[in-house]
Amino acid sequence: MVKFTLNGATLSVDDDPEMPLLWAIRETAGLTGTKFGCGIGECGACTVHIDGAPTRSCQMPVELAAGKAVVTIEGLSGRAAKAVQAAWRQLDVVQCGYCQSGQIMSAVALLSHTPEPSDRDIDTAMNGNLCRCATYNRIRAAIHTAAKMMEG
Amino acid sequence: MAGLLPNPTRRAVLKGAATASLGLVVGFSWGGLSREAKSTAEARPFLANAFVRIAPDDTVTVISKHTEMGQGVYTGVATILADELDADWSRVRIETAPVDLKLYINSALRMQGTGGSLSMTASWDQLRKAGATARAMLVAAAAADWGVPANEVTVAAGVVHHARSGKTARFGALAAIAAALPVPTDVALKDPKDFALIGQPHLARLDSTDKTDGTAKFTIDVTLPGMLTALVAHAPRFGATVKSFDDSAAKAVPGVVGVVQLPTGVAVVARGFWAAKKGRDALKVTWDDGKAETRGSPEMMAAYRAAAAQPGLSAKRIGDSDSAIARAAKHLSANFEFPYLAHAPMEPLDCVVRLTKTDCEIWSGTQMQSGDQKHVAALTGLDPEYVRINTLYAGGGFGRRGPFDSDYTMEAASIARAMGADGTPIKLIWTREDDIRGGKYRPMYYHAVEAGLDADGGLIAWRHRVVGQSIMKGTPFDSGTAIDGSSIDGLTDLPYAIPNLTVELHTTESAITVNPMRSVGLTHTTFAIETFIDELAHAAGKDPYAFRRALLAKQPTWLAVLDLAAEKAEWSRKAPKGSGRGIAISKFISTIVAQVADVTVGADGKITVDRVVCAVDCGIAINPDIVRAQMEGGVGFGLGAAMHGAITLKNGMVEQSNFHDYHVLRLVGMPKVEVHILPSSEPPKGVGEPGVPPIGPAVANAVFAATGKRIRTLPLMSSTSA
Numbered sequence: 001m002v003k004f005t006l007n008g009a010t011l012s013v014d015d016d017p018e019m020p021l022l023w024a025i026r027e028t029a030g031l032t033g034t035k036f037g038c039g040i041g042e043c044g045a046c047t048v049h050i051d052g053a054p055t056r057s058c059q060m061p062v063e064l065a066a067g068k069a070v071v072t073i074e075g076l077s078g079r080a081a082k083a084v085q086a087a088w089r090q091l092d093v094v095q096c097g098y099c100q101s102g103q104i105m106s107a108v109a110l111l112s113h114t115p116e117p118s119d120r121d122i123d124t125a126m127n128g129n130l131c132r133c134a135t136y137n138r139i140r141a142a143i144h145t146a147a148k149m150m151e152g
Numbered sequence: 153m154a155g156l157l158p159n160p161t162r163r164a165v166l167k168g169a170a171t172a173s174l175g176l177v178v179g180f181s182w183g184g185l186s187r188e189a190k191s192t193a194e195a196r197p198f199l200a201n202a203f204v205r206i207a208p209d210d211t212v213t214v215i216s217k218h219t220e221m222g223q224g225v226y227t228g229v230a231t232i233l234a235d236e237l238d239a240d241w242s243r244v245r246i247e248t249a250p251v252d253l254k255l256y257i258n259s260a261l262r263m264q265g266t267g268g269s270l271s272m273t274a275s276w277d278q279l280r281k282a283g284a285t286a287r288a289m290l291v292a293a294a295a296a297d298w299g300v301p302a303n304e305v306t307v308a309a310g311v312v313h314h315a316r317s318g319k320t321a322r323f324g325a326l327a328a329i330a331a332a333l334p335v336p337t338d339v340a341l342k343d344p345k346d347f348a349l350i351g352q353p354h355l356a357r358l359d360s361t362d363k364t365d366g367t368a369k370f371t372i373d374v375t376l377p378g379m380l381t382a383l384v385a386h387a388p389r390f391g392a393t394v395k396s397f398d399d400s401a402a403k404a405v406p407g408v409v410g411v412v413q414l415p416t417g418v419a420v421v422a423r424g425f426w427a428a429k430k431g432r433d434a435l436k437v438t439w440d441d442g443k444a445e446t447r448g449s450p451e452m453m454a455a456y457r458a459a460a461a462q463p464g465l466s467a468k469r470i471g472d473s474d475s476a477i478a479r480a481a482k483h484l485s486a487n488f489e490f491p492y493l494a495h496a497p498m499e500p501l502d503c504v505v506r507l508t509k510t511d512c513e514i515w516s517g518t519q520m521q522s523g524d525q526k527h528v529a530a531l532t533g534l535d536p537e538y539v540r541i542n543t544l545y546a547g548g549g550f551g552r553r554g555p556f557d558s559d560y561t562m563e564a565a566s567i568a569r570a571m572g573a574d575g576t577p578i579k580l581i582w583t584r585e586d587d588i589r590g591g592k593y594r595p596m597y598y599h600a601v602e603a604g605l606d607a608d609g610g611l612i613a614w615r616h617r618v619v620g621q622s623i624m625k626g627t628p629f630d631s632g633t634a635i636d637g638s639s640i641d642g643l644t645d646l647p648y649a650i651p652n653l654t655v656e657l658h659t660t661e662s663a664i665t666v667n668p669m670r671s672v673g674l675t676h677t678t679f680a681i682e683t684f685i686d687e688l689a690h691a692a693g694k695d696p697y698a699f700r701r702a703l704l705a706k707q708p709t710w711l712a713v714l715d716l717a718a719e720k721a722e723w724s725r726k727a728p729k730g731s732g733r734g735i736a737i738s739k740f741i742s743t744i745v746a747q748v749a750d751v752t753v754g755a756d757g758k759i760t761v762d763r764v765v766c767a768v769d770c771g772i773a774i775n776p777d778i779v780r781a782q783m784e785g786g787v788g789f790g791l792g793a794a795m796h797g798a799i800t801l802k803n804g805m806v807e808q809s810n811f812h813d814y815h816v817l818r819l820v821g822m823p824k825v826e827v828h829i830l831p832s833s834e835p836p837k838g839v840g841e842p843g844v845p846p847i848g849p850a851v852a853n854a855v856f857a858a859t860g861k862r863i864r865t866l867p868l869m870s871s872t873s874a
């Protein structure tokens with residue numbers, strides 16, 4: 001039995017300890033905002049925050065989440081999260097939307113520790129998040145917009 | 153369950169039509185019906201021809217028969233209807249239509265489905281009429297209720313008003329009265345200058361909120377009581393079949409509840425993805441390769457090359473290009489090689505099926521509702537009307553969500569059937585590896601092109617041979633002739649004035665499965681045409697833009713787009729040292745797009761695309777910001793494919809498996825994209841695909857401008873650097 005907090009509530013998972021955290025979130029807890037895209041850490045669709053750090057949940061065996069604080073798109077809160085979601089909507093970043101939970105989780109993590117990111121910072125933080133609809137320019141613009149919103 | 157889904161069942165739509173308390177529903181088959189007939193409408197399917205419902209709380213629900221795959225079609229559909237209705241945009245909602253070919257056929261595709269960038273074109277009149285009809289009924293309701301002449305009643309932003317009496321009502325208050333009125337058959341449509349929503353520079357997408365808070369529902373998110381998850385072991389070679397399998401280890405995996413053989417492989421059914429995955433990993437399958445494709449890409453390309461040396465089937469012949477080329481002052485030839493490409497939509501392929509002995513319900517982000525219904529009905533022996541489809545958001549499609557044989561949908565239904573058709577919902581998930589290795593590719597192609605210039609540098613002849621598999625053969629889009637028009641799209645209707653033109657096709661056969669990909673034939677033909685035109689311009693000693701202009705002198709629509717791109721890109725200004733500028737143009741269905749790319753090529757051969765200027769003529773831009781988004785996305789999709797995309801085979805087996813070796817565009821590779829939309833009063837044309845074709849050749853032409861090197865084997869990056 002593995003226990004951790006998911007969006008503030010305790011989740012107990014009685015399953016294969018090697019099962020990726022992603023499936024505990026999606027299937028055990030039923031929170032489907034976190035997506036499966038590749039299963040090998042190459043696309044970022046499954047990004048969650050673990051103790052505040054952006055993490056590919058498809059790459060973390062659920063047993064390693066024991067005792068940690070896991071936050072998904074459904075549990076986002078705080079200034080950076082609000083600004084990112086508002087900026088995403090203002091610029092209509094989304095197309096199919098499938099990658100966007102992961103994009104937003106990566107962007108919120110970036111802005112939480114780098115409130116005024118440079119394009120270089122954005123490259124580093126966001127290059128692991130694939131978007132097959134290629135919404136990249138709006139993602140970049142929305143991060144800059146969110147940074148401005150956080151100032152104001 | 154109804155609350156879980158973003159779309160109504162057909163019954164719910166009918167209910168909406170029949171129950172006055174639910175408000176007003178408008179369709180087109182009601183003409184001449186009595187009020188009684190309408191009130192007993194629940195049992196009458198003709199009433200379900202409905203595109204809009206107005207609730208007492210003022211909510212306007214627009215029914216979309218088109219699938220939202222990211223192209224913004226929900227917003228487009230709702231905008232057209234809401235504009236004619238004069239609705240309050242903040243109260244507009246969208247629902248997806250149930251599958252019903254009679255009511256929701258796509259007139260352009262002749263099936264219920266979404267593709268060809270044709271949704272806005274095909275639904276423009278229908279949705280305008282639906283909105284205008286609903287508006288007329290609200291006006292009539294107000295006139296009757298207030299005892300005023302209908303022609304004095306005005307509507308704006310969801311409010312109905314009569315100036316002289318000072319009466320005002322919101323839509324919801326009039327919905328019940330309107331629902332009881334006869335449906336007008338001939339309503340006036342707006343003068344385009346009165347559009348309130350269409351053409352607004354930034355009308356927010358309807359799917360921006362739920363796609364940014366994790367609540368948007370895709371097929372993979374459907375959760376039903378007792379649902380099981382299935383993964384399928386597919387043959388490593390196309391065309392192979394199951395010889396035998398040993399499922400003892402798979403069945404020993406905790407959570408695995410069944411292993412069943414299918415026409416396409418062996419399915420492991422389990423409680424959850426992880427158990428299904430472990431079960432599949434433990435499965436031992438022996439395959440029969442008797443009918444399998446066992447060649448690799450190099451052998452296949454060698455065969456294509458040999459074929460191209462011979463004349464193919466004639467697809468177009470103007471004048472006599474052979475003799476014109478023979479007497480030309482200058483003769484050029486070029487050969488192009490295009491690899492297989494996987495669509496790789498971000499959401500892995502998936503489908504949920506709940507099958508019983510008497511009915512079937514499907515949840516899928518499908519592009520091909522009526523095809524899926526027909527195929528599953530044939531498989532299960534059910535009447536098509538007992539196969540219901542709930543269309544969800546598709547996490548990208550690019551053509552892969554609309555296979556003509558409904559491959560993954562049929563696979564899910566086959567599993568449900570093999571598991572006993574007992575009503576247990578089955579969620580089929582293809583892993584990314586299954587997707588990359590699963591076929592339905594943009595086919596591999598070889599092009600051999602020759603052309604002749606006269607002494608003044610005029611283009612006098614063009615001969616073009618294409619070699620590759622047919623996408624459309626055996627599909628509803630099969631022309632019935634030996635020529636698959638999609639293989640040579642863009643060539644037979646070449647816009648350039650060339651007195652002698654020959655287009656020939658060699659159609660090859662392989663067990664490797666193929667499928668249309670975003671912009672279909674133009675994914676390769678535009679590259680060959682637009683880079684070869686560039687070569688000819690240089691051979692003629694002319695500027696590539698001016699050379700095209702001269703050849704397009706009699707094509708004003710093409711010229712306007714080309715000129716806009718060149719002007720905005722400041723074509724006449726020289727690119728800085730070390731970088732180059734390239735231009736290309738194409739027309740997908742009826743939308744013309746031109747792009748100018750600025751690239752830098754590093755000492756190591758690395759190509760960086762710095763900026764793309766894109767001009768598009770798409771008729772009336774219903775939502776200019778979505779048009780821009782589709783051009784940006786088209787550039788990114790096409791650029792990723794041109795720079796990195798390649799599926800290669802060795803001994804019949806696909807060498808790539810996931811995003812670490814099937815490379816797609818990432819954020820750092822995305823250039824700045826500027827989009828310029830030609831003002832137009834023509835009816836809208838599609839924008840989902842036309843942004844894709846020009847980017848590859850524009851970049852290749854820019855690379856030539858920067859380096860003097862022509863790249864004719866795709867992808868571009870494998871040709872110039874390690």
Ligand code: FES
Pocket residue numbers: 035036037038039040041042043044045046047056057058059
């Ligand atoms: S699903 Fe985890 S990185 Fe792709």
Ligand code: FES
Pocket residue numbers: 094095096097098099100130131132133134135222498547548
């Ligand atoms: S919005 Fe479709 S994959 Fe990113």
